[in-house]
Amino acid sequence: MKYLVTGGAGYVGGVVAQHLLEAGHEVVVLDNLSTGFREGVPTGASFIEGDIRDAAKWLDSSFDGVLHFAASSQVGESVVKPEKYWDNNVGGTMALLGAMREAGVKKLVFSSTAATYGEPEEVPIVESAPTRPTNPYGASKLAVDFMITSEANAHGLGAVSLRYFNVAGAYGKQGERHDPESHLIPLILQVAQGRREAINVFGEDYPTPDGTCVRDYIHVADLAEAHLLALKAAEPGEHLICNLGNGEGFSVRQVIETVRQVTGHPIPEVVAPRRGGDPATLVASAATAREKLGWNPSRTDLAGIVADAWEFAQSISAAREQ
Numbered sequence: 393m394k395y396l397v398t399g400g401a402g403y404v405g406g407v408v409a410q411h412l413l414e415a416g417h418e419v420v421v422l423d424n425l426s427t428g429f430r431e432g433v434p435t436g437a438s439f440i441e442g443d444i445r446d447a448a449k450w451l452d453s454s455f456d457g458v459l460h461f462a463a464s465s466q467v468g469e470s471v472v473k474p475e476k477y478w479d480n481n482v483g484g485t486m487a488l489l490g491a492m493r494e495a496g497v498k499k500l501v502f503s504s505t506a507a508t509y510g511e512p513e514e515v516p517i518v519e520s521a522p523t524r525p526t527n528p529y530g531a532s533k534l535a536v537d538f539m540i541t542s543e544a545n546a547h548g549l550g551a552v553s554l555r556y557f558n559v560a561g562a563y564g565k566q567g568e569r570h571d572p573e574s575h576l577i578p579l580i581l582q583v584a585q586g587r588r589e590a591i592n593v594f595g596e597d598y599p600t601p602d603g604t605c606v607r608d609y610i611h612v613a614d615l616a617e618a619h620l621l622a623l624k625a626a627e628p629g630e631h632l633i634c635n636l637g638n639g640e641g642f643s644v645r646q647v648i649e650t651v652r653q654v655t656g657h658p659i660p661e662v663v664a665p666r667r668g669g670d671p672a673t674l675v676a677s678a679a680t681a682r683e684k685l686g687w688n689p690s691r692t693d694l695a696g697i698v699a700d701a702w703e704f705a706q707s708i709s710a711a712r713e714q
C-alpha cells in the first residue's frame with residue numbers, strides 16, 4: 393500500500409514511517425521541517441518538504457491512506473499563541489481533509505492526544521470520558537476529532553484517532569527531542585549527560601502517592617504498531633477513537649529514580665512551583681485499542697523505555713560533538 397505520512401520527519405511520525413516501510417509499504421513523507429529533522433525521515437521513504445495546507449499539490453488517487461502527525465504540539469506555547477494552534481492544527485487538517493476528498497483517498501489515522509480530556513474525573517480514562525481540554529493544544533486536537541467524525545459521516549472517510557498518553561523511548565534513528573527541550577524524560581537525561589545541573593520537579597503537593605504528577609508512559613514503538621493496526625481496522629464511514637497508554641502510572645519522582653538506575657547518574661532534583669494546566673494524574677484505559685485494533689503493547693517496562701531514550705540521547709550528543 394502507498395501512504396502519505398504528514399509530520400514524518402518528527403519523532404512519532406518518523407517511527408511510524410519506519411514501521412510502515414518495514415511492513416513493506418510505500419511511504420511518502422510530507423513535512424515542513426518547522427520542528428522535524430530531515431535526517432529523521434527514514435531511509436526508503438520519499439520526502440516532500442512542504443506544508444499540509446498545500447497537500448492537494450501532492451495527494452492523488454494513487455495513495456491508499458494518510459497518517460496525519462503534522463501539528464504544533466507544545467502545551468505551554470499553545471496558551472500564549474493559540475492562533476498558531478487553530479491555524480496549523482485545525483486549518484491545516486481542514487485543508488488536508490479537503491485534499492483527501494478531492495483525490496478520493498478514504499483512509500485516515502490521526503494523532504490525537506490525552507490532552508483532549510483535560511483534568512479527568514476518573515482514572516483510568518476511557519474514551520467516553522468528558523472532553524474538557526485545559527489548553528488550546530488539546531482543544532485544537534479535539535476540534536479535529538470532531539471534524540473527522542463529520543467527514544466520516546458525510547463523505548465515507550474511514551478514520552481512526554489515536555489518543556496518545558506520554559510517548560517516550562526511541563526506535564531506529566528517531567527519538568524524542570524538542571528545541572528548547574520541555575519534556576520530562578529528555579530533560580532528566582540532559583542532567584545525566586551533565587548538560588543541565590538538576591531537574592525541576594514541578595509541584596510536590598498533588599493528590600498522588602508521592603505528591604508529584606503521575607503519567608502513563610508508552611514506548612514509541614508500541615505506539616507505532618497501533619497505527620499499522622488502525623489502518624487495518626478503519627472502516628468506511630466510521631470514526632473510531634482509541635486511547636493508547638499502558639494503563640500504569642509513574643510519578644515524576646519514580647521517573648527520576650528510574651533514570652538514576654538506568655544511567656548510574658545521581659540526578660539532583662529541585663522542587664519548583666506547579667506548571668500551569670498540569671493534571672495530577674493521567675492514566676489510560678487502552679481497552680478499546682486492545683479490543684478493536686488487537687493492540688498488545690510489549691515494551692511496557694519503564695526502565696526499558698528509559699534505556700532506549702538514553703541510548704538515543706547519547707547518540708545525538710556524540711553526533712553533536714563530531
Ligand SMILES: O=c1ccn([C@@H]2O[C@H](COP(=O)(O)OP(=O)(O)O[C@H]3O[C@H](CO)[C@H](O)[C@H](O)[C@H]3O)[C@@H](O)[C@H]2O)c(=O)[nH]1
Pocket residue numbers: 465466467505506507557558559574575576577579591592593594595605606607644667670
Ligand atoms: O522539567 C520538568 C518537565 C516536566 N515535569 C513534569 O513531568 C510530567 C510530564 O511532563 P511532560 O512535559 O513530559 O509531558 P506532559 O504530561 O505535560 O505532556 C504530554 O501530554 C500532553 C497532554 O496532556 C501533550 O500531549 C504533550 O505533548 C505530551 O508530551 C508533568 O507532570 C510535568 O509537570 C517536571 O516535573 N519537570
